[in-house]
Amino acid sequence: xxxxxxxxxxxxxxxGIRPYLRQDGGDVELVSITADNIVNVRLLGACNTCPLxxxxxxxxxxxxxxxxxxxxVRVENIM
Numbered sequence: 001x002x003x004x005x006x007x008x009x010x011x012x013x014x015x016g017i018r019p020y021l022r023q024d025g026g027d028v029e030l031v032s033i034t035a036d037n038i039v040n041v042r043l044l045g046a047c048n049t050c051p052l053x054x055x056x057x058x059x060x061x062x063x064x065x066x067x068x069x070x071x072x073v074r075v076e077n078i079m
Contacts, residue, residue, distance in 0.1 A: 005069045007033060013068050014041075017061060021047055028061060031078050039065060039075045053077070 003009070010030055021027050026047030031040040041061065047053050062075035 003069065005033065005037065005071055010039065010065065010069070013065060014061075017064055020060070021045075021056070024050075026050065026056075037071050037073045039072055040078045041075060042079070043077050 007030060010033070014028060014030055018027060024047075025045050027044040028047065029042040029044055031042050033039055041057075042048075043053055043057065047056055050056070057075060057077050062072075065075055066072045
């Protein structure tokens, strides 16, 4: 798989995370990639209101994306 940081490639990686989020009624949407490699996502459904959403974002989504694309600086949740 091509490991270039593009929206299309990020979507493919996020598709691998979605089943785990959907088990608990949540989801994630890719919003944008900034020029300085910050990935903006939007947590949806149960993930949006869950008190553990920051843990899901940092220990789950961000970790997976940064393992695949080391050039990512961080992942932020955009409300």
